[in-house]
Amino acid sequence: MPVEPRRNLVRRLRPFAETIFAEMSALAVAHDAINLGQGFPDTDGPAAMLDAARAAIADGHNQYPPGIGVPELRQAISEQQSRDYGLSYDPDTEVLVTVGATEAIAGSVLGLVEPGREVIMIEPYYDSYAATVALAGAVRRTVPLVSDTRPDGGAGFRLDLDALRAAFGPDTAAILVNTPHNPTGTALTDDELAEIARLCVEHDVVAIADEVYEHLLFGGLTHRPLATFDGMRERTLRISSAAKTFNVTGWKVGWVCGPPELVAAARGAKQYLSYVGSGPFQPAVALALRTEAAWVRSMAGDLEQAQVALSAALADAGFGVHHTDGTYFVLADPRPLGYHDGAAMCRGLPAQIGVAAVPVSAFTDHPHWDHLVRFAFSKRPEVIAEAARRLRSL
Ligand code: PMP
Ligand code: GLN
Numbered sequence: 001m002p003v004e005p006r007r008n009l010v011r012r013l014r015p016f017a018e019t020i021f022a023e024m025s026a027l028a029v030a031h032d033a034i035n036l037g038q039g040f041p042d043t044d045g046p047a048a049m050l051d052a053a054r055a056a057i058a059d060g061h062n063q064y065p066p067g068i069g070v071p072e073l074r075q076a077i078s079e080q081q082s083r084d085y086g087l088s089y090d091p092d093t094e095v096l097v098t099v100g101a102t103e104a105i106a107g108s109v110l111g112l113v114e115p116g117r118e119v120i121m122i123e124p125y126y127d128s129y130a131a132t133v134a135l136a137g138a139v140r141r142t143v144p145l146v147s148d149t150r151p152d153g154g155a156g157f158r159l160d161l162d163a164l165r166a167a168f169g170p171d172t173a174a175i176l177v178n179t180p181h182n183p184t185g186t187a188l189t190d191d192e193l194a195e196i197a198r199l200c201v202e203h204d205v206v207a208i209a210d211e212v213y214e215h216l217l218f219g220g221l222t223h224r225p226l227a228t229f230d231g232m233r234e235r236t237l238r239i240s241s242a243a244k245t246f247n248v249t250g251w252k253v254g255w256v257c258g259p260p261e262l263v264a265a266a267r268g269a270k271q272y273l274s275y276v277g278s279g280p281f282q283p284a285v286a287l288a289l290r291t292e293a294a295w296v297r298s299m300a301g302d303l304e305q306a307q308v309a310l311s312a313a314l315a316d317a318g319f320g321v322h323h324t325d326g327t328y329f330v331l332a333d334p335r336p337l338g339y340h341d342g343a344a345m346c347r348g349l350p351a352q353i354g355v356a357a358v359p360v361s362a363f364t365d366h367p368h369w370d371h372l373v374r375f376a377f378s379k380r381p382e383v384i385a386e387a388a389r390r391l392r393s394l
Contacts, residue, residue, distance in 0.1 A: 016131040020362035024346060028356035034387045036310075037346070037356040039182070039328040039376040042383060045246040046295045049288040053251075056280035065279045067271055069097025069255070076286040077255050085225050087233070093260040096267050099277035100252040101212045101241035106132045107270035108208045108237045108256060109174070113138045117173035122159065124363035126182050126210065142365055143167050145184060154323040155333075157184050159192045168199050174206045175199075177226055180213040183363050183374040184331055185307075185324030187221055197229035200236075206262060207236040212244050212254075215296050217326035218304040227258070234259050237266060242285045244328070245296055251281040303328070303377070306384050310377040313388030319373075328378040331360060335371055337394055342373045353390045 006017045024037035044050060068074065074091035081087040089095050098104040105128060113119055115137030121129050123142035133140045143164045145157035177196060179188040188196075200207050209226040217223055227236040241254035256266055288295075311330050315321045320333030339345040342359035350356045360372035377384060 012134045020358050024356050027350045031350035033350035033354045033356045035356045036375045037358045040249045041247040041378040045248045046292045049284045052284035052287045061280045067276050070282040073282040073286040076289040080289045089257045096256050098254045099274045101254040104239040104254045104256040107266040109136050111265040111269035113173040118171045120167045120175040150323045156323040157186045168203045172205050176208045178210040180326040185327045185329045187325035197232045201231040209238045212241045213327040246288050253278045253285045306377040309384045317391040328376045332373050355390050
């Protein structure tokens with residue numbers, strides 16, 4: 001008999017009974033479809049990093065590491081922030097290693113936000129944000145991305161700054177800012193980030209900056225962390241992860257950096273979520289952070305080519321295609337093909353043409369997003385080419 005996932009689940013988690021990624025990946029497997037739904041790469045990370053993880057296991061690094069993470073990884077994270085952005089974090093008090101960015105987000109929200117207080121997030125939002133805020137007994141307050149025309153005439157998004165200003169108030173405990181952004185692929189501009197920073201300072205609000213796609217930007221764009229804006233170093237928890245930087249989504253090595261009192265709060269919750277994780281992977285990620293910057297640049301270049309190829313294929317198949325600044329994702333509008341409900345389309349697509357995608361409705365509260373569909377292009381060229389062939393049959 002099928003299990004009813006909501007039956008025994010606590011009420012505050014019932015709206016989030018099963019993640020869209022689990023649902024669509026299961027459909028992809030059932031129909032042997034190309035999985036452009038859940039965002040993960042289909043090639044491995046740098047060979048030296050993989051060798052280092054194997055060596056760590058062989059050398060017996062298989063017991064609990066320190067709760068805050070192994071010293072060499074905290075040191076390597078600190079060096080990378082300094083090298084790439086001029087941000088200086090003390091590896092002993094300002095860096096915390098987590099079980100992926102997911103736990104960094106959960107630890108930050110659970111450790112910092114009292115029940116009943118508000119957390120602002122940009123809509124669409126990464127699915128774990130809403131569930132985590134619900135787990136904390138806090139209230140989510142969304143600020144929308146709105147349609148915008150790019151200089152090249154393409155369809156893109158910008159942050160609704162009036163709605164952003166209106167969202168800040170006496171109940172605001174924190175703002176979750178994700179840039180480059182999942183699921184739209186939009187990178188917030190410096191002006192948008194500066195306005196977020198100004199409001200955080202004015203209202204004395206903590207920013208939780210999810211920057212897991214920091215290295216995956218296209219068209220010559222570069223990432224500027226929210227923590228580098230005026231007044232933000234002391235009020236930002238900056239989150240990233242090895243998953244998207246080194247093609248190891250299964251390793252679950254993430255981190256959070258910030259001032260000691262904020263990191264200590266995140267750690268206060270994190271220590272009872274997992275205590276610690278990913279023992280033998282931590283030294284391997286440290287090595288990669290120190291030595292694999294060229295590999296990351298080359299991987300991001302390949303990803304940009306995959307984005308160009310998949311976006312062209314979607315346009316060719318008749319979708320309206322949005323502009324992507326970075327990440328793994330492109331949003332497509334299937335209405336020109338006669339589909340008005342993205343969720344229904346995604347449930348049918350694996351059986352229909354052997355391709356899986358995810359509906360943007362899984363990341364939103366408001367129905368005007370419901371037609372849009374997210375495709376992941378983090379795949380090898382031959383896989384994108386085959387997906388393109390299948391999409392043309394729509
Ligand atoms: N934040 C965003 C925006 C994501 O897309 C993801 C998925 N990679 C995560 C957090 C979770 O990252 P991790 O797999 O490291 O837990
Ligand atoms: N971050 C990935 C995505 O957005 C998947 C994460 C997950 O499966 N929870 O597709």
